[in-house]
Amino acid sequence: MKKNTALNIVLVVVFAVICFLILLPFYAITLASFKPGEELIRYGLNLKLDFSVMSLDNFVFLFTGDHAYFTWFFNSLLLTVVQVVLTLLVSATVAYGFAAYDFKGKNILFICVLLIMMVPFEILLLPLYTLTFNLGMMNSYSAIILPGIANAATIFFFRQYLSGIPKEIIASGRVDGASEYGIYARLILPVMKPSFAAMAILNGMNSWNNFLWPFMVLSDSHKYTLPIGLKTLLTPYGNNYDLLIVGSFFSILPIFILFVAFQKYFIDGMTAGAVKG
Amino acid sequence: MIKRFLYSQKVAPYVFVFPFVAIFLVFWVYPLLSSFGMSFQHVTLGQEAEWTGMDNYQKLMGDSVFLKSIGNSALYMVLTLVILIPFPMLLAVLINNKRMWGREFFKSAFFFPALTSVVVAGTIFRLMFGEMEGSLINSVLGVFGIEPVKFLKGHLTGFVALLALATWRWTGVNILYFLSGLKNIPEEYYEAASIDGASAFQKFTRITMPLLKPTTIYVLTISIYAGLAMFIESLMLWNGNNSPKNIGLTIVGYLYRQGIEKNNLGYAAAVGIVLLAVTMIINLTQLAFSGMFKKED
Known part of the structure; x- marks a missing residue:
């Protein structure tokens, strides 16, 4: 018993040190958001707790200043919500097709789902870019939403989840005279609810932090999402650190709060792919 | 009549999977x-x-900048594998110990970095690895009497910053993957091993590691993919796609430079095809070696 306690202390110390290193950048950015941008340019990002230069000025500027931060913030929020709702509905529908029926071509199609998970999306950037250009969809949110709407990882997760739901539900629905679509909408969707939470969070996180593809599609600064907007504050001609740092700090908050509130679902969503892959 | 057709049990599955087929054809096969x-x-x-x-392919083979970008991406991938598989695995095994104090807290804390976007995380790390004496990393080095380092100007030190960023963001995620794998290993195996007098190290190498293999293969596969396709980390760390002497240029960075910045789409497409081929070859070889394609009995 004594040996266990000693071991435990060593373990906790090791983990505490790692934990300290992991939380350090968060502490640094939090501290920097209370200091003027000049301070950062002159002395670099550091851990000095100097109350003489610290103030709430950056936060006042964030909430009252003349800039587009909250336009970007609400664009990101809108895009994330729309993207999550559409992706979940479409992916769940597709997953149900795979899980509930045997049909010709099912295996080949499902291999395509797995294949998508292995092809780096980055390869498609240029052809997608020209396609979007030719379709006249540049600068639109639909160009961002559409390619990801049947998300492979999400379909895969839902299909795994649905394979655990008894087929008798479907059979009893048919006996009661419900149509194939009625069975899905009224009997299956309600049972899938728990799995929606995990996938909503995973997709929401990806969407909130998505950068490269939206960056290529959107050119109108009123349509920018938060990561793109923050990136434009970094210019070769001097950076707008006042807004950048406090804005970065504030952009982490929504996801942070969601994480603390729905931690279990986050973890389920993140590990979805690894469960008997 | 049409309604009857669409509502039949034979046609319904195709209606359900139709969105996937459409998206797959338009946004994957066609591109x-x-x-x-x-x-x-x-x-x-x-x-x-x-x-x-x-x-385009002939030009690529003699393009020293392209070869450099391949070297950088390959080095980055290998180093992330070396760091981000063994350490998270070990940490997961330690944290899986039910008697450990504060395990739920550590699990969450380790995961926090994954919640930040690369844009935000990259900016923080760019500033932390700033070249000024007072920048976080340099001020720590200063305590040990080391002169300030211009991290983002050198190849080796630039990679230190890149890897620090990757390690910071992904350690917690990989720990979660390994923890979900550990959950599937029955407790009885360890009990039986204890009765036979196995040491903790033997239990790790003889029971944990072999039974974690499916998880390890999964993490390996996505890490190879993510390593070779890395771009935004470098873009944010160097505040643009032009690092000094291309020390931070990756394959996707070069694809982006040729395709978007120079409007040389054909050449960039060739870069993309090479990336696809390399990723597929490495991953399929890796999966074949680890016996993924063998029929399960």
Whole structure:
């Protein structure tokens, strides 16, 4: 018993040190958001707790200043919500097709789902870019939403989840005279609810932090999402650190709060792919 | 009549999977084929394309900047594998110990970095690895009497910053993957091993590691993919796609530079096809070696 306690202390110390290193950048950015941008340019990002230069000025500027931060913030929020709702509905529908029926071509199609998970999306950037250009969809949110709407990882997760739901539900629905679509909408969707939470969070996180593809599609600064907007504050001609740092700090908050509130679902969503892959 | 047809049990599955088929054809098959076609052409946006055969590929093989970008991406991938598989695995095994204090807290804290976007995380790390004496890393080095380092100006030190960023963001995620794998290992195996007098190290190498293999393969596969396709980390760390002497240039960075910045779409498409081929070859070889394609009995 004594040996266990000693071991435990060593373990906790090791983990505490790692934990300290992991939380350090968060502490640094939090501290920097209370200091003027000049301070950062002159002395670099550091851990000095100097109350003489610290103030709430950056936060006042964030909430009252003349800039587009909250336009970007609400664009990101809108895009994330729309993207999550559409992706979940479409992916769940597709997953149900795979899980509930045997049909010709099912295996080949499902291999395509797995294949998508292995092809780096980055390869498609240029052809997608020209396609979007030719379709006249540049600068639109639909160009961002559409390619990801049947998300492979999400379909895969839902299909795994649905394979655990008894087929008798479907059979009893048919006996009661419900149509194939009625069975899905009224009997299956309600049972899938728990799995929606995990996938909503995973997709929401990806969407909130998505950068490269939206960056290529959107050119109108009123349509920018938060990561793109923050990136434009970094210019070769001097950076707008006042807004950048406090804005970065504030952009982490929504996801942070969601994480603390729905931690279990986050973890389920993140590990979805690894469960008997 | 049409309604009857659409509502039949034979047609319904196709209606359900139709969205996937449509998206797959329009946004995956078509772009992939067009990318493949473009790689044999000279293409600029808004102009007539011109067939040039293998020209793009031939030029690529002699393009020293491209070869450098491949070297960088490959090095980054290998180093992330070396760091981000063994350590998270070990940490997961330790944290899985039910008697450990504060395990739930540590699990969450380790995961926090994954919640930040690369844009935000990259900015923080760029500032932390700043070249000034007072920048976080340099001020720590200063305590040990080491002169300030210009991290982002050198190849080796630039990679230190890149890897620090990757390690910071992904350690917690990989720990979660390994924890979900550990959950599937029955407790009885360890009990039986204890009765036979196995040491903790023996239990780790004889029970934990072999039974974690499916999880390890999964993490390996996504890490190879993510390592070779890395771009935004470098873009944010160097505040643009132009690092000094291209020390931070990756394959996707080069694809982006040729395709978007220089409007040289055919050449960029060839870069993409090479990336696809390399990723597929490495991953399929890796999966074949680890016996993923063997029929399960």
